[in-house]
Amino acid sequence: MTLPDFNTAADEICRAGMLLDARNMAPATSGNYSMRLNDGAFAMTVSGHHKGRLVPANIMRVDARARPLEDKKPSAEALLHAQIYRLFPATNAILHVHSVPGAVLTRLLKEDVVLEGYEMLKIFPGIATHDVRVVIPVVGNSQDMEELSAELSKKIKGDVPAYLIRDHGFYVWGDTMESCVNMCEALEYLFACEVETLKIKAGARA
Amino acid sequence: MTLPDFNTAADEICRAGMLLDARNMAPATSGNYSMRLNDGAFAMTVSGHHKGRLVPANIMRVDARARPLEDKKPSAEALLHAQIYRLFPATNAILHVHSVPGAVLTRLLKEDVVLEGYEMLKIFPGIATHDVRVVIPVVGNSQDMEELSAELSKKIKGDVPAYLIRDHGFYVWGDTMESCVNMCEALEYLFACEVETLKIKAGARA
């Protein structure tokens, strides 16, 4: 895998934002995206911009601890990106997005989200059959990134490169930005299937 | 903050309409949008045009009391815009949009809409944590703008720059048109989360 330079990464991040926004995973200024660069630094979205309408000037360079390498402000959540790159060194790209069905599932369920039996689960690395039970960990939201990071390090096992933050959104990570966009689309589809099924089951069960 | 001239404001209003229509917040000829101009007047959408297909000729100049400064007809609701500019003098842009989940919430709930625990709430000015309870006031609809305006002046406190009109739509205001579009997207996401959650809870509770 050849790692990209900053300009190539910035273009890929802008394009990812357009694709995700078209599927309603980037409302308002939500989300933050990053990629590992060929010089050891990372490209990351600057805080406060709409991800569906990014230009390269909205992307900045940070180091492995998410500290700015230029005079722009990364999201507070940049620390969660740094944590993933540290825990899973094969990671080259990370997407954090908001999602209506993802948020709804975390509001309704006290436990982790379980996805079972879907062909679509084969999008995740290492999964070769629908006949599998995949657990997407859910952590409580916090504005204290140290606290959130500590809770995450207990919960995420890395068998599936994704987790949900309650009432907030989800993270995915992978070896390319393309695979991350695909995992976002797959999770949005899977969460939508779960929410749609729950609506009918909740009424029928009553 | 530099205020725009009429042509710049008209372009921003047309663009806002395209963005909001793409997210289904501008069906038929619904909605009206305005911006404060650098000469003390206001740019406002002319009544009766589709907001997703606006051209600058569909934008007009009005004064601080929403009276036309050219031979075109503003919406009757222009008075509600004037009220917001008067009550909250830092306001430079206002959007009024229709919304399926927003209308559904006001049809179902007798009270104001309460949004609690969502990360997305941080889009509102002055809110720095998800751990907050935000009340979006709901007022009854009326075709008498004086009556509606009087009810609004009792209900809106300005802590959150948004209110809902029952069976109708919502208003947001802010210092830029960009921030208003972002707040519309955020509210649509939040209202959708609430409606989706209610569907499952209503069935499960029965």
Add this chain to the structure above:
Amino acid sequence: MTLPDFNTAADEICRAGMLLDARNMAPATSGNYSMRLNDGAFAMTVSGHHKGRLVPANIMRVDARARPLEDKKPSAEALLHAQIYRLFPATNAILHVHSVPGAVLTRLLKEDVVLEGYEMLKIFPGIATHDVRVVIPVVGNSQDMEELSAELSKKIKGDVPAYLIRDHGFYVWGDTMESCVNMCEALEYLFACEVETLKIKAGARA
């Protein structure tokens, strides 16, 4: 009102198809659209084409009784267009579209669809307030256009220029194609609000 020539009408019909398809009101080859021409004939969509990807060659000329004036085949439902032009002579454009929430309402409700209290109702000609009760007639579907036409002539009163056919779709008519597209968007919004509200009420009531 200046009536269009065939080429202008064909362009307007193609554009209407793109707008309606973008809102999911033209799946597969469903729907048919027509306009009154300045020479007394009518422009109508040829049977069997996708309405979101129309070209002018997919539009044909028919007479006031929906008989082809060129060697192409209009939809069997062209007779329903002719009926509307005959019953309501001020009509210059007609749209028939399919709609998920519209079809769902006719499957669930035995009666006509009642829309009450919505600001959006003001899109219909002659309605100046939300404080109104609008009845959209529902007729049973039939492949016999004479039978369907006879049932329609009993049901439609023309106070609101729209009716639903059960498990099928809806018709709207007006003085311009633009007003018809707006009424389609308004009805889709209103039917969606009704269906979304019913989902929550059905569960809560159980």
Add this chain to the structure above:
Amino acid sequence: MTLPDFNTAADEICRAGMLLDARNMAPATSGNYSMRLNDGAFAMTVSGHHKGRLVPANIMRVDARARPLEDKKPSAEALLHAQIYRLFPATNAILHVHSVPGAVLTRLLKEDVVLEGYEMLKIFPGIATHDVRVVIPVVGNSQDMEELSAELSKKIKGDVPAYLIRDHGFYVWGDTMESCVNMCEALEYLFACEVETLKIKAGARA
């Protein structure tokens, strides 16, 4: 019917992917598409690409038993395409897509999916009235294509050119790619109507 050469077929397959992705039937890398060529071979999507962003290089030639005729890898499901071409020799194009409402129906219902009374059913060849009961067979998912193929040969009768795989997606086939895209849009509409109706009925019945 003139069969296409490879380049024409590849263009049609790329376009079908864009249309289906725009309606959310191609999340992540899901789906696979094929067409019969004028030299007796078949054009088929290469495994692992996003169907909404296909380029001709993502299409390959395979023989009638789905064996690669060039150095690229077809999907494992290519065998299911070969089966359909063998069972129904008039078939010139096949689409396999994922669908949220389609997957939800197969998760909820133990039986085949029954579609009854919809005008939209007339999109299927040989159906001339809404007053009909169409059965879309559902087969259990399997990663063993021989097993899946054997179950399918028992279930599919070909009266309607479509079947569902549980928790997975659906197949349609026809004489042109255009007719296949139309049938996908029609099924998505019909499945959505069924799911929306079930949501309200489940709550009301409880």
